[in-house]
Amino acid sequence: MLQDRHGDTALHVACQRQHLTCARCLLEGQPESDRGPPHSLDLQLQNWQGLACLHIATLQRNQPLMKLLLENGADIDVQEGTSGKTALHLAVETQERSLVQFLLQAGARVDARMLNGCTPLHLAAGRGLKSISSTLREAGADSLLRNVEDETPQDLAEDVAPQDLAEDPFALLPFDDLKISGKPLMCAD
Incomplete structure (x- = not known):
């Protein structure tokens, strides 16, 4: 949970660099026996730019990393x-x-x-x-x-x-009340 001078945790850095394996280790890793009890990661913690790890993974267009974060409670x-x-x-x-x-x-x-x-x-x-x-x-x-x-x-x-x-x-109009054979009419590109 330690933050660097940019407010980034190790998990923020793993997301920025798109290191899926590293992120997985940080999320699933067990503490060493002499380090005390495990500390849960706060996946909503933001860096000084206001970005949580999920925001960074999204901006990186990294869907597997986004999925991993969501599966772990983001x-x-x-x-x-x-x-x-x-x-x-x-x-x-x-x-x-x-x-x-x-x-x-x-x-x-x-x-x-x-x-x-x-x-x-x-x-x-x-x-x-x-x-x-x-x-x-x-x-x-x-x-x-x-x-x-x-x-x-x-x-x-x-x-x-x-x-x-x-x-x-009609592309942007909400025609949610029009139906054909009982199914809503959807406008598509």
């Missing part, structure tokens, strides 16, 4: 200390749809909010990431939630890419 919805982003927000920022899907399947809150009220869908829509926006909507993201600037994800998408909406004007 909080999937822990917010980083500067803007309140969760791992799901960071996965959206990496533009890796597979990471977004992994976190959603692992139980990440799809409508988690940053300190400014933005959800992962706000970030995806604002960056014009249509396939990730679609993935988030399919997972139940609310496209009508407003951030502190009173903007919805739809507003942000219109600001960034009106030409994309001209091609597919």
